[in-house]
Structure formats: C-alpha cells, structure tokens
Amino acid sequence: MxxxxxxxxxxxxxxAPFWFPEDQELGSExxxxxxxxxxxxxxxxxxxxxxxxxxxxxxxxxxxxxxxxxxxxxxxxxxxxxxxxxxxxxxxxxxxxxxxxxxxxxxxxxxxxxxxxxxxxxxFHDVGRTEAAxxxxxxxxxxxxxxxxxxxxxxxxxxxxxxxxxxxxxxxxxxxxxxxxxxxxxxxxxxxxxxxxxxxxxxxxxxxxxxxxxxxxxxxxxxxxxxxxxxxxxxxxxxxxxxxxxxxxxxxxxxxxxxxxxxxxxxxxxxxxxxxxxxGDVEAGQAELTAAYKCEEATSDILRDIAKETSKLLRNLEDGEKISNLGSKFRDLVNQCLTRFDNAVSDVSSNALVSRKRRELEAIIDTSLNAVFVKQLQVLRENALSQFKASLSSEEVPSDFAFFTADSMFVREAEDSIRPGSDWSYNTERTDLQNTMHEISSRRKQLIAQQIQAAQQQASALQYLQMQQAQMQAIQQQQYGGSGGNWNFGAAYRPPETDVNISVGYQQHRTSIQISMVPDESAGYLGPGGFTAGVGPGNLGLSFNINI
Structure with missing residues (x-):
C-alpha cells in the first residue's frame, strides 16, 4: 500500500483535513x-x-x-x-x-x-550504550x-x-x-x-x-x-x-x-x-555536543564493519574447521578499529570524552569478538574429542595418554585463539571436554571388562565341551574296544599248504588279529573280498577274531 x-x-x-480519502467515511472510528x-x-x-x-x-x-x-x-x-x-x-x-x-x-x-x-x-551492539542514538x-x-x-x-x-x-x-x-x-x-x-x-x-x-x-x-x-x-x-x-x-x-x-x-x-x-x-542530550555545551556526535558517528561506522567481520568469521566456523591464529587476527582487527576511531576524532578537543568513547568502543568490539571465540572453542572441543576417540580405537594407546594428548591440543589451540589483553577464558569448555573424555574412558573400560568376562566364559564353555567330547570318545573306545590311532593298516599270511589264514588289521581306532581256517567273506579288513582270494575254492572251516 x-x-x-x-x-x-x-x-x-x-x-489537509484528512490523511486518507476514506477518513471522512470512517467518522468516529x-x-x-x-x-x-x-x-x-x-x-x-x-x-x-x-x-x-x-x-x-x-x-x-x-x-x-x-x-x-x-x-x-x-x-x-x-x-x-x-x-x-x-x-x-x-x-x-x-x-x-x-x-x-x-x-x-x-x-x-x-x-x-x-x-x-x-x-x-x-x-544489539547498542544495548547498554547510553550515548547511542x-x-x-x-x-x-x-x-x-x-x-x-x-x-x-x-x-x-x-x-x-x-x-x-x-x-x-x-x-x-x-x-x-x-x-x-x-x-x-x-x-x-x-x-x-x-x-x-x-x-x-x-x-x-x-x-x-x-x-x-x-x-x-x-x-x-x-x-x-x-x-x-x-x-x-x-x-x-x-x-x-x-x-x-x-x-x-x-x-x-x-x-x-x-x-x-x-x-x-x-x-x-x-x-x-x-x-x-x-x-538535555548533552549538558556540556555546543562543543561537547559536536565532540559527542563525531565520536558516535565514528563508533557506528566501526561497529557496522565489525558486525560484518564477525558474521564472516562465524560462517567460516560453521563447517567445523578451526580458524588458525585467531587470537592474532582479533588483535589486528581491534588495533585497526581503534586506529580508525583515533583518526576520525583527531580534531576533537575533549580528551576525556574521546578516551571514554574509545574504551566503550573497545568493550563493545571485545563482546562481539568473544562470540566468535566461543564458537571457535566449540570447534576445538569437537576436534580434540575426535582425536581422543581415534586414539582409543588403537589398542596400543593407553587411555590416559590419549586423554593427555587431546587435552593438551585443546589448551594449546584455545590459548592461540584468545585476544591478547582480554579476560577471555576457556575453562568451562575445557572442563566439559575433560568430563566427556572421562566418561568415554569409563565406558571403554567397562566394555573391555565385559569382553574379558565373555571371553573367559567362552573359554570355560569350550573346555567343558572338550571334556565332554573326550568322555564320549572314551565311552566309544570301551564299547568298540581298541585303542586310538591315526592310521589304517592290514596284513595277511597263509603258511604254504595249510588251511590257516592269519590277518592283522588296524582301522578306525581298533586293532584286530584274525585267524581263519576257511574263506571268510565277512572279513573286511583286507578289502571287500576278504581272504577269498587267498583260500582255495570249496574250503570251509571256522574262524575267530581277537580285538586288542
């Protein structure tokens, strides 16, 4: 509209009698x-x-x-x-x-x-600034x-x-x-x-x-x-x-x-x-009013640029990649802003006003940059935690060593991210990281203990099965006779011009000695023909077996 x-x-x-043509029609509304x-x-x-x-x-x-x-x-x-x-x-x-x-x-x-x-x-950066417009x-x-x-x-x-x-x-x-x-x-x-x-x-x-x-x-x-x-x-x-x-x-x-x-x-x-x-805005007269205006104008310009820069840094951190030498970047950025402010108000005679405005400006910039610092700490924490988990995946790395390595990396990179001269701290994020790593280590130790217990139970079960198998073999040996062996052997001898066949065989964990007086079709130790091939046709007799 x-x-x-x-x-x-x-x-x-x-x-004009009316702002809008329809005002007259609305009447007392x-x-x-x-x-x-x-x-x-x-x-x-x-x-x-x-x-x-x-x-x-x-x-x-x-x-x-x-x-x-x-x-x-x-x-x-x-x-x-x-x-x-x-x-x-x-x-x-x-x-x-x-x-x-x-x-x-x-x-x-x-x-x-x-x-x-x-x-x-x-x-947002004007909240609390009583000299803001x-x-x-x-x-x-x-x-x-x-x-x-x-x-x-x-x-x-x-x-x-x-x-x-x-x-x-x-x-x-x-x-x-x-x-x-x-x-x-x-x-x-x-x-x-x-x-x-x-x-x-x-x-x-x-x-x-x-x-x-x-x-x-x-x-x-x-x-x-x-x-x-x-x-x-x-x-x-x-x-x-x-x-x-x-x-x-x-x-x-x-x-x-x-x-x-x-x-x-x-x-x-x-x-x-x-x-x-x-x-009522400024009680120190026209000169003071002019000084305040110039300070405010310079501050607004600088803070507008700071807002753009912090937004850019925050976007860079969204992908989870840390910003190297962040503390140095902060230092250079603050110095540039303060130099801009000094140049913009160089002709202002009120030193007290300029000094106060300069401190206010630095404090506001510090607050804005601290938001980037906190986001950087979140990224550093995740990176340290990822390294800790990767170290634990190797059985050769003790959990205490993995903890120390990850914690040291976080502290080193967090220190590098602090703006020089600020009172920023990373203690809260570090404590959170340490607590998380302690919890992971504790769960890992519990898991290892459970695995050892499961392995011991498995070994006991295997030992029991082996014992049962040995008992079954012993029962079979008692039932079928003979002693254990790992090979088969058979031999036969018939004295010349006699009706006696003597055979010795080892098969299926059994040792047998057989003496035959007649052809024995059921003697299976020397093949499907038994001794038929070694005994003349029509010969009949008795045979006996001895199992050892």
Whole structure:
C-alpha cells in the first residue's frame, strides 16, 4: 500500500483535513497507530514492510549514509484498515548533523504522543550504550510523556524494543533488563512538574522486547521471528496482543475523521519542547555536543564493519574447521578499529570524552569478538574429542595418554585463539571436554571388562565341551574296544599248504588279529573280498577274531 508524507524534511506538517480519502467515511472510528524509531539505516522501513505489508522506501546501498525516510511517512495496513503505520526519520541522520538533534527529538516526541505502540529499533551492539542514538530518542519520548502527565492527559503507551542481529548467548529477558535500567536512568534525569514529579516510568509505559537474528545471514530465522512479531499486532487472540484498548488514544479524542487535525496540533505542541529535548542530550555545551556526535558517528561506522567481520568469521566456523591464529587476527582487527576511531576524532578537543568513547568502543568490539571465540572453542572441543576417540580405537594407546594428548591440543589451540589483553577464558569448555573424555574412558573400560568376562566364559564353555567330547570318545573306545590311532593298516599270511589264514588289521581306532581256517567273506579288513582270494575254492572251516 502506498504511503504519504505527513511531515516533510523541513518540519512542515501536512495541512489537509484528512490523511486518507476514506477518513471522512470512517467518522468516529478510532485509529490504532504503530510507529518505529531508531538509527538511520537500521532497517526500520524494511521491518515495517515485512510486518504490515506496507511499501515504505528502503535504503539504497549506493547512497548509504543518506536518509531514505525524511520527516514522517504514514501508511495503512492492508489487513486492518484502522491500523496506521508510521515510519520516522532515523535518529542520527548524517545529513542533519549536530544541528538536527532538536528536529529528531521533536519527531520522536510527536511519534510517541500519537502512537499506541512505539517500536524502538536498535542494534544489539547498542544495548547498554547510553550515548547511542536510540537512547537520545528515549529521552525525547520521556520528556513528552512527562509533559502530558503534568497536564493530566497521559495515556499509557506500549514500547517494544526490537533488537537486531542479536547474540544467541543473551536471552530476551537479559536484554530487556539492560534496556529497562537505561530507560529508568534517563527518566530520572528528566525535569518533571505536576503529577509527573513522583511518577514512575512504568506509570506511562509498558515494555516488551523482541530479539531478531541477522536478516541476511540468518534469513529463515529472521522471517520466522517477523511472523511471530506480526501476530502480536494482527491476531487479537494472541496472549500478548499489542493493540489493546488501554493503549488507544481514542480516550483523548482521535477519531479517524479528526486524526489529521489532531496530528497537526500535536506537532505544533511538541515544537515548543524541541529546545528542551535537544539540550538535555548533552549538558556540556555546543562543543561537547559536536565532540559527542563525531565520536558516535565514528563508533557506528566501526561497529557496522565489525558486525560484518564477525558474521564472516562465524560462517567460516560453521563447517567445523578451526580458524588458525585467531587470537592474532582479533588483535589486528581491534588495533585497526581503534586506529580508525583515533583518526576520525583527531580534531576533537575533549580528551576525556574521546578516551571514554574509545574504551566503550573497545568493550563493545571485545563482546562481539568473544562470540566468535566461543564458537571457535566449540570447534576445538569437537576436534580434540575426535582425536581422543581415534586414539582409543588403537589398542596400543593407553587411555590416559590419549586423554593427555587431546587435552593438551585443546589448551594449546584455545590459548592461540584468545585476544591478547582480554579476560577471555576457556575453562568451562575445557572442563566439559575433560568430563566427556572421562566418561568415554569409563565406558571403554567397562566394555573391555565385559569382553574379558565373555571371553573367559567362552573359554570355560569350550573346555567343558572338550571334556565332554573326550568322555564320549572314551565311552566309544570301551564299547568298540581298541585303542586310538591315526592310521589304517592290514596284513595277511597263509603258511604254504595249510588251511590257516592269519590277518592283522588296524582301522578306525581298533586293532584286530584274525585267524581263519576257511574263506571268510565277512572279513573286511583286507578289502571287500576278504581272504577269498587267498583260500582255495570249496574250503570251509571256522574262524575267530581277537580285538586288542
């Protein structure tokens, strides 16, 4: 759906009775308004387009650093004709520079005053950085809330922090706690009058947080999380439905047919606070404000490049291959970033401010690189564990030696991955590796013991069978007679001119002596013919056998 510009880049509000042609037909129906605030180029317009199917302009990479959304743009959500989506100019526009702080604060105050839900779009690396542009916008929002409270017209607003490119090692609750503490600190510094003096921040705002992974490098997860966030706005049955009546500005008379007029009056009212909103950001005067702006600009540029570099390193580790000399790479990268920062702020006279910003920058870089270090440790642990298992597969390598070798390799490569000067540690991963190897060694010893026991049982069973076989052979020998042997032998002798045949035979473990007086057809020791061939025809007689 197309959008319209209700506030231009010069701060001129659209002077028209209606924003949209259908406003007059809607009459007293009340709009719900969702606005988004955040740094320039942080993906605000892209996020709104994904959530609400709008067509806000998105940044052109070839014109990076130039604002795409100038002033305030609005569009309707195609899935809800009473939902107005507001895209707001980035809070750190380079084109406006330092002088644009008042304008940006004015826009932030206006958006928060008219919106049911305000999305604060910020980078993960800006969480906790009180000098980041997003925190300046919070001050502007809170000043407007305090003013409305003092006049008795404050209505609660839902503020949802949308944290981009999050580190999975941080939970949403941890990020929310950090941001809420920063928000409370800002609220406590704002001058208040009337009913706002003793009020708490939570009296005027409810807070939520939604963490989004990297849109490019984790595109599938990003799309899924956007669908989840979208349901908070469009599914009334959702347990955390955002567009609840308690946030609706209908209570102060904003029907659809009067929305444009109300917005114009509100814009003029917020203009009166522009000077307060801007002067509260930095109290040390124009020179200090200029210094802070330059430091912030340099920091944002460097952190944007660091985010790309860490994403590249993490992708390299996804395949399970370690990055050699990672600690040295970290050292060189940090030194390059700090040198860039020093060069960018070389003309800033406030040494104290520069030093503080430099320390903050190094701390943020350290946190980003630590995520790569932790991923490297996971790869090193798996490599050491694989080597340990391979060593155990060889019966010649003792398990203690395999343990020592794998542990030493892990320690050596982990030490090589630490950024010099950091307080990083690999103790947790090493302990986990050692525990895993101990468990594997224990299981291996149990398996070997079971194999030995099974072999012993098998040997005992074999011995028993051999004994049974020997007993059976002994029984057979007793039954058939004779003694054991491994060969067959037969011989016969007939004395000349006698009727006596004498034969001796050894066959099938039996020894036999036979004396025949007649042909013996059944004598099988000397062949199927027995002694027939050796006895004359017609001779008959007796024979006897002796088995030895």
């Amino acid at each position: 197309s959008f319209i510009q209700i506030v231009d880049s010069e701060g001129v509000v659209l002077d 009340a709009y719900a308004v969702v606005s988004i605030l955040g740094c320039q180029g942080s993906g605000k317009s892209t996020l709104l387009n994904k959530l609400f199917q709008t067509n806000f302009l998105i940044a052109d990479k070839r014109n990076f650093g130039r604002a795409t959304t100038k002033g305030v743009h609005v569009a309707k959500c195609p899935q809800n004709s009473l939902l107005v989506v507001m895209d707001v100019e980035g809070g750190d526009s380079r084109e406006r520079g330092v002088s644009g702080k008042a304008f940006q604060s004015r826009i932030a105050g206006f958006a928060s005053a008219i919106s049911d839900v305000v999305l604060i779009n910020l980078w 997003s925190y300046s916008l919070l001050r502007a929002i809170f000043v407007e809330a305090a003013k409305a409270a003092a006049e008795g017209g404050a209505i609660k607003t839902l503020m949802c922090f949308v944290v981009r490119d999050t580190d999975p090692s941080y939970t949403s609750e941890e990020l929310k706690d950090i941001l809420l503490q920063g928000a409370r600190d800002i609220w406590n510094t704002i001058p208040k009058t009337g009913e706002a003096v003793d009020a708490k921040l939570e009296d005027f705002f409810d807070f939520d947080l939604f963490a989004l992974p990297h849109m490019q490098y984790e595109s599938e997860q990003f799309e899924n999380k956007c669908k989840e966030l979208k349901d908070h706005f469009l599914q009334e049955s959702h347990p955390k439905f955002y567009l609840r009546s308690e946030y609706s500005k209908v209570g102060i008379g904003i029907p659809a047919d009067g929305f444009a007029a109300f917005s114009k009056n509100l814009w003029e009212s917020v203009y009166e606070n522009a000077e307060i909103l801007s002067s």
